[in-house]
Amino acid sequence: MSTFLFATLDAGGNLPPALLIGAELMRSGHSVRFMGHPAQSDAVRATGADFVPYRSAVPMTPTVELPALRDITMMLSVFTDAGIGRDVVTEARRDPPDLLVIDCLLFGALGAAAKEGLAYVSLVHSFYAFFDGPFRRNPISVLARLKGLGPRQVLEGADLVLVCADPDLDPAGRSRRSGNVVWAGAAVDVTAPATPPAHPHVLVSLSTTAFPGQPEVLQRILDAVADLPIDVTVTTGPAVDPGRLSAPPNVAVHRYIPHTEVMPHCSAVLGHGGHATTMRALAHGLPMLIVPMHPMLDQPMIGKVVQEAGAGLVLGRRSSGAQIAEALMTILDTDSYAAAAGAIGERLRAAGGARTGALLLEGLVERAAA
Structure with missing residues (x-):
């Protein structure tokens, strides 16, 4: 030993x-x-x-x-x-x-x-x-x-x-x-791909670490998905008080819920491009919309790599609600994103x-x- x-x-x-x-x-x-x-x-x-x-x-x-x-x-x-x-x-x-x-x-x-x-x-x-x-x-x-x-x-x-x-x-x-x-x-602690539900379900998570403007970006995302035909789970982490956010009926906001419990039943993930969350999502075969929150960290590079791999899209954190909604629905409605994420997921799990x-x-x- x-x-x-x-x-x-x-x-x-x-x-x-x-x-x-x-x-x-x-x-x-x-x-x-x-x-x-x-x-x-x-x-x-x-x-x-x-x-x-x-x-x-x-x-x-x-x-x-x-x-x-x-x-x-x-x-x-x-x-x-x-x-x-x-x-x-x-x-x-x-x-x-x-x-x-x-x-x-x-x-x-x-x-x-x-x-x-x-x-x-x-x-x-x-x-x-x-x-x-x-x-x-x-x-x-x-x-x-x-x-x-x-x-x-x-x-x-x-x-x-x-x-x-x-x-x-x-x-x-x-x-x-x-x-x-x-x-x-x-x-990654993932052994099987996600099983997306018939009605699209998206996980939104912008890190457990505080970044400038994070509550405002989260609220813009909540407003963007309000009229979309999807269900959304948001985890704010300790950096953002859920009470600061106004959520529409199709959104459930939690300060904490294990992503290992949510991702297996998701269709896509909207994240900040942190390596751990991104790899866990991809290991589940989930396509991603990445909104980097800090320009000096790895998030912009990770977002670019995921987009170049065909497994998602990248938006700036100042993107409008309309841009967020359009990008999210593009990912959900275009089979190639899920296919690319699925191929990456197989490789990550096998490795x-x-x-x-x-x-x-x-x-x-x-x-x-x-």
Whole structure:
């Protein structure tokens, strides 16, 4: 039996791939524990893994909408947090794991692990093409680079860069980069395609993380679908109070309902382009309308990739209600979108990204022991 220590952060869709890989490791008899922000405790413990909260982390408020400059400042502080780095190193010294698996956004922890000479893996939970492309050029990464903690700088010492993305969708995966970058496939907990109902049913979800203008975009979507011949389920997450929204009769609004319960009975998904939600929808074979909520994150790239694959359409977050309604009905009325999403879904389910990721981590530990 081997021991694995995962270091993560409370940033929404970054956690599910790590949890799924951790669950696969535990099914194989390994010991798994997570370090993270206190708010992540319940989600981690629900998988059976142990949880150790950070004690020295800077404050993080992902569900509170912030002005753009404060949002950038908070992300930079968290990503380069020396306190998280110290906590991870301290925990690794207190109870040494066979392998340390660190979220790719925790530059401070990645840098601390490299400085201490620890064996570690960087877990990339979206397209590597984004992480090694536009993300490296945004203000957060530029400022991190000035601290010696840029994305490429902290990955140089990693034993493995584990990319939890479909290599056929990830623009970087198509070139199958060599070196320490390896694609496991998208980590999704989906075993069968959705069974769309006779009367179209659409899931709307714009992330559990707060983005500027999110309530206004949600309300515009609700107004747009009011006269459409469809049923709609909306999940707002902790970032938006459902009481702020006015829903028409064909819409049910929930602060939280597991997407694993809703997607199997949907016809399509309207999302923000977050990697976790998008891959889960596609794994169900569901076509998508993607409305990216943050220009500096992976959402625009993911939306573009889904549209180019023929599995959905992309609209800007300032799109009118009429544009939203037209795009949604185009997706529902055009068979090619569901067909393309269905083909992608078959590939994602067959790839078994979480299991493949676990096997790659196991193999790394075995080679180190040998």
